[in-house]
Amino acid sequence: MILRIAMIGFGNVGQEFASMLLARREWLLKDRGLDAEVLAIYTKSRGALLSKRALDLGKCLELVRGGRNLSEYGPESTSLSPVELISKCNADVLIELSPLNIESGQPAIDHIVAGIENGMDVVTANKGPVAFAYKRLRNLARSKGIHFRFEGTVMDGTPIFNLVEKTLQGCEVLGLEGILNSTSNYVLTEMTSGKTVEQAVRAAQKGGFAEADPSLDLEGWDAAAKITALANVLMDADTTPKSVDRQGIGGIEAKDIERASSLNKKYKLIARAEAAGEGIRLSVRPEMIGPDSTFWSVDGTSSALTIRTDLMGDLTILETNPRVTQTAYAVFSDILSVLESIRAGTAH
Ligand SMILES: NC(=O)c1ccc[n+]([C@@H]2O[C@H](COP(=O)([O-])OP(=O)(O)OC[C@H]3O[C@@H](n4cnc5c(N)ncnc54)[C@H](OP(=O)(O)O)[C@@H]3O)[C@@H](O)[C@H]2O)c1
Known part of the structure; x- marks a missing residue:
């Protein structure tokens, strides 16, 4: 053929x-x-x-x-x-x-x-x-x-869409939660070892995974587009990135990272889709997580997504060091x- x-x-x-x-x-x-x-x-x-x-x-x-x-x-x-x-x-x-x-x-x-x-x-x-x-x-x-x-x-x-379509047939997706933007995750990881946002962004650009204009990543727009795409397909959300309750990592400073560290916690940019009444609420925001979180060891350019289902419980998929x-x-x-x-x- x-x-x-x-x-x-x-x-x-x-x-x-x-x-x-x-x-x-x-x-x-x-x-x-x-x-x-x-x-x-x-x-x-x-x-x-x-x-x-x-x-x-x-x-x-x-x-x-x-x-x-x-x-x-x-x-x-x-x-x-x-x-x-x-x-x-x-x-x-x-x-x-x-x-x-x-x-x-x-x-x-x-x-x-x-x-x-x-x-x-x-x-x-x-x-x-x-x-x-x-x-x-x-x-x-x-x-x-x-x-x-x-x-x-x-x-x-x-494989996320294929995983749900092919191997989770008949399961209802109840919610989604993930670290979906490599650049933000890399910047937050680098900040824990003392780099400034600017230094970390420059290193990400040199590594070829951040845009010349990194604002799409740092302001949470890329993660918002991804959680919207996921929710539209997997939860029938029928919405756009503009309705995501969005906050990027722009406001996080060295003192915030130090404070989190002193509490044995880390900041991560978490994207979420969850049922809210008749609809679905989408959000992207920096959150402090502890060692008990599934996302604790998702550092650098890695990403992860937890899919909450009714029949198969929670499944987490981890992607390490993505390449083109x-x-x-x-x-x-x-x-x-x-x-x-x-x-x-x-x-x-
Ligand atoms: N790179 C990754 O790792 C990655 C990962 C996941 C998803 N994606 C997505 O995959 C898509 C392609 O990414 P990429 O990294 O290949 O992007 P890219 O290197 O910027 O290439 C984009 C291509 O589209 C052309 N183009 C620009 N404006 C256009 C327009 N208005 N209409 C039609 N074509 C246009 C560009 O032309 P010129 O050659 O003249 O610039 C270029 O050939 C993007 O939507 C991106 O978000 C990329």
């Missing part, structure tokens, strides 16, 4: 996914009978490509990693907008990997709608669409018999799930 792919966004995750596709090409063919071909690639500032035949991914990677423009690839170069590219590409699957827009989730939502309207299955690692428009996208996808998958949106591909490979793998495994569902004749 040939699966034709269109990629909107060819940055860190997109390039890593392309490398993975090349590295696993033989395995895909032999083990899964799948030939995955990329027909279209869009970047905002490094060119875009549209082809009737499989693009040479090695050549695309060489160009962008060499700081060159995809327009140098050849006549496949195009100036179409992402939505135009999606409408014209004739691909089976859209992989949406544009940056997170924390204000609205756009334009990624429009890209996904265009993909679904054009009959394409959709895989994304962009949490914006799941945090701002999950119900709408899910319903649209269902109405068209389209698969919509997004494992890479939370905890860099650690894990997110790219989430996209890869979502593609395999789509393939499995196509073969089984089922839609999500």
Whole structure:
């Protein structure tokens, strides 16, 4: 079977996914009978490509990693907008990997709608669409018999959505609690060894896991988007990051860390989703925790999520030292799930 792919966004995750596709090409063919071909690639500032035949991914990677423009690839170069590219590409699957827009989730939502309207299955690692428009996208996808998958949106591909969907069937998720933002957790950990926020942020930027503008992380927006995406999917919350009761770690000072330490406690940025009356309350805030907490040893760039269920009790998943490979793998495994569902004749 040939699966034709269109990629909107060819940055860190997109390039890593392309490398993975090349590295696993033989395995895909032999083990899964799948030939995955990329027909279209869009970047905002490094060119875009549209082809009737499989693009040479090695050549695309060489160009962008060499700081060159995809327009140098050849006549496949195009100036179409992402939505135009999606409408014209004739691909089976859209992989949406544009940056997170924390204000609205756009334009990624429009890209996904265009993909679904054009009959394409959709895989994304962009949490914006799941945090701002999950119900709408899910319903649209269902109405068209389209698969919509997004494992890479939370905890860099650690199986959360798949875990609940595939292995906790029939369980109700009653609540969620986690450390979901690597940068904030790293900064809080570094502060316990005497670093200032500025020093810790600089080290995180040097390590490549904090943005040039770390405010999305430090003000709790990234964690808010993640807990919203989780609650929308796993608890049917139908809300947006704007309704999260949010407080970042910006207000935490060295004296707070010292005080917590003197009490044998630590500060952690905890994101939570819990039932409140008829609705679901979402919050992100720094909290002091003690050695009895599940999250006590979740330090540095690690993340963790506790899923509270009615039939399986509390499950905690820990992710240590995430890398971009894990997110790219989430996209890869979502593609395999789509393939499995196509073969089984089922839609999500
Ligand atoms: N990096 C990670 O470890 C990680 C982990 C989990 C989730 N994610 C999510 O995965 C997505 C991709 O992350 P990334 O690290 O690959 O980001 P990135 O390196 O910034 O790449 C983003 C890509 O999207 C393109 N782009 C920018 N604005 C666009 C627009 N308006 N429409 C379409 N494409 C646009 C960029 O073009 P240029 O090439 O011209 O800049 C680039 O090719 C993001 O939503 C991110 O939050 C990332």
